[in-house]
Amino acid sequence: MGPMEINGLPAHALLVHVVVVLVPVAAAMVMLSSVWPAARRRLGVATPLVALIALVSVPLTTHAGEWLEARVPADPLVRRHAELGDSLLPWVAVLFLAAAVSWMLSRRVHTASRPVHPGVVVVVAALGIVAAAGSIVQTYRIGDSGAKAVWHDGFSQTARGDEG
Template sequence: MTLVNGLPAHVLFVHFVVVLVPLSALALVVSAVWPKAARRLGLILPVLAFVTLVTVPLTSHAGEWLERHVDSGPLVRRHAELGDGLLPWALGLFLLATAVWWTARRTPAPQGGTDVARGGAVVRVAAAVLSLVVAVGAVVDVYRIGDSGAKAAWHDAFSKTATGHGD
C-alpha cells in the first residue's frame, strides 16, 4: 500500500508505530516485573507485540515507496537508514512478550526457599532485565527515527518568522 486517501501511506502508518512500540514496551516491562499484571493482560501482551511487529515492516515498506517519490537528500537517507534498524527491536519485543506471557500462564512456582523457587526467581529477574533493555532500545530507536523523519520532512519547509497571515 503506497497511498491512503491520496496521502502517502507512510505518514499515516508511522502513527501506529509511534503509539504501538512504546505501548508494547511498557506492557512488556510491567508484565515482566509484575507477574500478576502479565496474568491479567493474558493474551493481550503477545498480540499487542505481534501487531506492533507487523506494523513496522508495513511502515518501512511505505517509507521506501515515499523515499523514491521525494527528493532524497541526506536527511531523508539518514531517516531511512535509522528506520531499517527498528525491525529487530520490534521482533525482540514480540519474542520477549511471548516468553513473558507463556511463563506467566504456567502454574506459579513453589513458595519458599526451594531450589525450584530460586531458579524461577532468577529466570524472572533475567527476563525483566532483558525486557527493560529491549523496551528502552525500541523506544529510543523510535524517538531517533521520528526525530530524523521530522527533520527530513520539515527542513526548510517553513519560515522561522511569521508571515503576517492569520494573525
C-alpha cells in the same frame, strides 16, 4: 506490494503513527509486566498481542517508507531517516519475543506441576526491559530524524502577516 498510497497520501505518513503509538505502548506493557507480577496477570495476553501488532506494523511502515523515498528528491536527511528506520525491526522483534515468552511462562506458573525456575523469569524480564528501552529510544530517534527530513526549511519562524 502495489502502490503505497491511502486516499492519495503516501501510506508511510499514515502508518508511521501506528508505529509511534504501538511500539512505546507495547514497550511500557512489557516493562510493567517484567517488574510487576500483578500487571503481568492483569495485562495477560494483551501484552504479546499489542507487541505483535507493533512488530507487524514496523516492516509495513518501512516498506511504505522505501516506496516514498524512491519518489522524493534525494536528501541526506531522508537517507539518514531511512537508515535509522531499518534499525527498529530487531528491537521490536525481541520485544515481542520477550512479551510472548513472559506470557507463556506466567501461564505455565499457574498450570504446570513443575515450577518455572526463577532465573528464567529474571532473564526474560531483563531481556524485555532492554528490548523495551531500545525500542523506545530507536522509535524516538527515527521519528526525530523523520521530522527533520520533512520539516527542515519547511516553515518560517514567524507567521504569515506577522511583522515582528
